[in-house]
Amino acid sequence: MPHEVILQAKGVTKRFGGLTAVNNVSFEVTQGEIFGLIGPNGAGKTTLFSCLVGAYPPTSGEIYFKGKRIDGMHNHAVVRMGIVRTHQIVKPFREMSVFGNVLVGASFGSKPKSGAVAAKFVGEILKFCGLAHRAEAPASSLTIGELKRLEISRALATEPEVIMLDEVMGGLNPAEINDAMALIRQIRDSGKTVLMIEHHMKAVAGVCERAMVLNFGNKIAEGTTRDVLNDPRVVEAYLGDHSAAG
């Protein structure tokens, strides 16, 4: 089933009062790809993610998952259909263990599990994400790198078809970034579609096949990652215009 559109946004707009955070953005994500979403701070990337999963209702526009319209659905309902996102500012359940955190995803995701089945599944996820040795640790005791992995683990535990990663490499050191890149490829190889917001350009160039660029809420470029990163408009959005950047 490759090359099939799994997620589609048509003219998605999100306004907060007078501020247009996302302006008429349309794009398609193909099943099994790693799709990058980049742009300067405040470009509307996280807001777009929030609209896609139903955490915010879009002001206008339509969102389709495998042909079914999902805009207007609640976040938890979208998760049960098979789309999940992680949070840029990590949101662990601090009083729970790592295991407990991931168990929430396993218990309430697209294929809810309970009892021994859930426990075994959580164990596998933690192993996959390299957190098995921290299973019993309280989430409040994790390092930032571990917390990012916990975000990914919990999201994977919901058994999504589409996983949206919001800056999972922010705050990581170069070795951890390499591990994270490998992990993202493994997630895709396990049959999932990956959308990722990322500021770390080497990582984007390293794992994303295609990418889209937002600036001030508008889509300014979309295409293969290499083309997008070399697009003069994108360079300008990041660095200012050429004369100023030298």
Added chain:
Amino acid sequence: MKRYLGPAAAALLVIALFSGPGYLERGSLNDIWNVSLYVVLASAWNIMGGMAGQVSFGYSAFLGMGAYATVLLCLHGWNAYATIPVGMAVAAVFAVIVGLPTFRLRGPYFTIATIGVSEAVRVFAQGVEWTGGSSGRRMPIQYGDFLHKWLPDVPRGQAIFLENYYAMLILAVVVVGTVWYIQRSRFGLALAAIKQDIDAAEALGVSATWFKVRAHALSAALMAIAGSLFAINFQYIAPNSVFAFNMSLQIVLMPVIGGVGTLVGPIIGGVVFGYLQIKLLTIQALRDSNLLIYGMLLIVVMLFEPRGVLGLIDRVVKFVGRGLPKARKEARHAA
């Protein structure tokens, strides 16, 4: 071995309490009844207020609904125990109706809304005719026959007393057992997730509103049973006893004293508070100022140990540096 320590202690306590009439005087049994009532109130509130973290100051409304359902139906010739499900249903339905709009509010706004709703219920009960207005209603004695039939040798007054005693004890065991079960269930996991980060819970597929509605209805229904037993025991109710804001305050205070969100915390809180209450009410000078004392107690707990007595135990244990891993774990799962 250690993991059987808690259940074994609990079983011993239950056996001791159930055989209480064999070796305790009536006064002590009365105290146990009162303390059990407080444990029930604290534990039932704890499901919504502690485990799901939705602090409500309006739970006297549900207590009152149970009590009024029992008294009013008994006046129409119902068997007192048959009225309990009616009270539960009324409270649960009301909890859902009130919950759906108020759950949109978060934190203190939700809490303030609950105060408004419960006060409205109290004023309503005072204002209309069929509840007996502010002077309340007395109910006819038409129970105590269960035990009396089984034990015809026991005098009727004693049978009624024992019946009340056992009814409240059984309810306490049921409510604490319910909390114990929820803690280990998928339902409890959802409540814990909602309490700790409602957005993260939603983002993992937890329907926060649905679980809050269920927790609220369950807390309310258990509260209503306590109200029915309250009415059956005292045979008289008035808005200022069961619907009082004072009562709502006490219901919150107990789990807070003991340790919010835990299994054991509300039990400790109920026992400590119940005992204090019994002692305070016998001292004339303190009877009128009990709210002042509760208020100060609340402030002290909030300031120095928000995890309550369990948190205090945790600190002592850590200070001594050994033992009681369960209390520590419980306290950690709270907050």
